[in-house]
Amino acid sequence: MTNFFSFSFKNRIAFNYILSSSILIAIVFLSIFSIVKYSVNQHVNEEIQEELYKHLDDVTTDENDTYLIHVDQWRAREHNSISVNPVFVEFYDNNKQLIDKSPNLKNSNVELLDNDKNNKFTDTKLNGIPIRQIQTAIINKNEIVGYLVVAMSLEDFEIVKILKNILLISYPLILILLFLIARFFAGKSIKPVRTIIDTSSKITKDNLKTRIPLPINKDELFILSKNINNLLDRVENAIEREKQFTSDASHELRTPLAVMKGTMEVLIRKPRTQIQYEEKINFCISEVDRLNHMVDQLLLLARFENQKQNIKNETIYLNAIILDNLTRFSQKIEYKKLKVITNFSEDFYIQSDSYLVSIIVSNLISNALKYSNDNEVVTIILTNEGNQIIFKISNNGIGIAPSDIAKIFNSFYRSDVTNQSEVKGTGLGLSIVKRLCDLLKFEISVESKLHQSTTFILSFPLAKLK
Structure with missing residues (x-):
């Protein structure tokens, strides 16, 4: 039925x-x-x-x-x-x-x-x-x-009476004829829909390059086809990023494991002195710490990948978060003999998730300290501009090449790695920062001059205090 x-x-x-x-x-x-x-x-x-x-x-x-x-x-x-x-x-x-x-x-x-x-x-x-x-x-x-x-x-x-009979007989005949005509033109009108069906049936996870031909007339079907093509572009880009992320993550995870395995194999080939054992064991411990840090960051990325994480909405004292994170990095600051200048003209409050904001600030401070030369200055400024709070962190370090600025938020991307091999990192910090900024609807931008300075700029919405 x-x-x-x-x-x-x-x-x-x-x-x-x-x-x-x-x-x-x-x-x-x-x-x-x-x-x-x-x-x-x-x-x-x-x-x-x-x-x-x-x-x-x-x-x-x-x-x-x-x-x-x-x-x-x-x-x-x-x-x-x-x-x-x-x-x-x-x-x-x-x-x-x-x-x-x-x-x-x-x-x-x-x-x-x-x-x-x-x-x-x-x-x-x-x-x-x-x-x-x-x-x-x-x-x-x-x-x-x-x-x-x-x-x-x-x-x-x-x-x-004759007219009545003519109208009664012609009425169903006209409707049947109109139905056939309407069916014919409806078939021609929805021909692009058939094209969409045929094309979409050819698209698989291994064939994401195919796109739906756009109709000549820019009507609703044109908009539908264009939106589907845009959706396919986003899906293809997401899958490509996932493949690249998986490949990079696999490579980055295998590297410290291979290094530790090679170090252990060298140690067991012949007896070593106590100092040599301690040196190699400490090296393996540092690689394990690096591996743990990378896994934590990968888990953090995966946690917010679908952007469905429950976000808290609370009033945050931004000055305190910045100072707390500077305290955490005090040893690194002293080791590199850096001078950190904070310029907070007043108390600044924002409405957001305290834990996620702390991760963003922590990664930006860590990045600024990591790529600063010894005895240099790191500057952190908070200002109020209209309905936004502007956070700026600047360092006089190696800088970023103009061609690299668009890539620094990609996972596992590290600018000028070959010339800065002494700077350890995973290439995930800024990717996490970007992901969390998108999630919290913050704006982030970068200004940099190669071999001179780099400034990261964050825009927070101003909290409405009761």
Whole structure:
């Protein structure tokens, strides 16, 4: 039963078109029929009324108040033969006795009705033939002296019946024809949809390069095709990033493991001194720490990959978060003999997730310290600009080449690694910063001059304190 009523998209379009068209055509046909019926009806009534007035003129009264009929004039009006639309006339006296009638009635009579039917059009029959008649009383000195009956055949109404039959027969035929035409044009109209179906069926995880051809007309199907192509672009880019991320992560994880394995193999080849053992073990411990740090960052990236993590909304004292993170890196600051200058003109508060903001600030500070030369200055500035708080952290380090600025937020990307091999890192810190900024709807930008300075700029929405 379900399959019987399950139309294809093309048939549904045609069916909906026919449904609306059938109502419109029905209204038009009913209007035509009503107008024709009304016109014919009015035409017959007017002819009968005209005949009635003519024959009333043929009636006079004498000195005895008896009405006389001008027979010669009356019979001269061609009532002797049946015409296309014959008129039947009868005269009655005041006792409703027939006095005279038109010759075309021959042996038949038009029925004289009760007085309440006077001057009213009434449909009756004459020998089984439908007629319309009107009767009127002949008045003399306010008394009825007789009756005049005029009738006319309703043959004109045969046109109305024929029209009715034509409309009833043509109505379903027109609907069937319109359905076939609508189905044909609907098929041509949804041809791009068939193209979309055929093209999308060819797209698999191994074939993401195929795109849907855009229709010539820039209509809804054009927009649909374009949006699907854009979606495919995003899916392809996401899968490519996932493949690249998996490849890079696999490489980065294997490297410290291979180094540790090689170090262990060297140690067991022959006896070593206590100092050599301690040196190699400490080296392996540093590689394990590096591996743990990388795994933590990978887990953090995976945690926010789908951006569905529940985010807290709390008032954060931004000054304290920055100072707390500087305290955590105090050993590194002392080791590289860096001078950290903080410029907080006032207390700054933002509305966000404290834990995630701390991760962002921590990674930016770590990055600034890591790529600063010894005895250099790191500057952290907080300012209020309109409805935003601007966080700037600058260092006078190796800088970033203009060609690398667009790539620094990619996972595992490290700028100028070959020339800075002494700078340890995973290439995940800025990727995490970018991901969290997108998640929290912060804006981040970079300004850098190679071998001179680098400045990271963060824009926070200002918190509304109660």
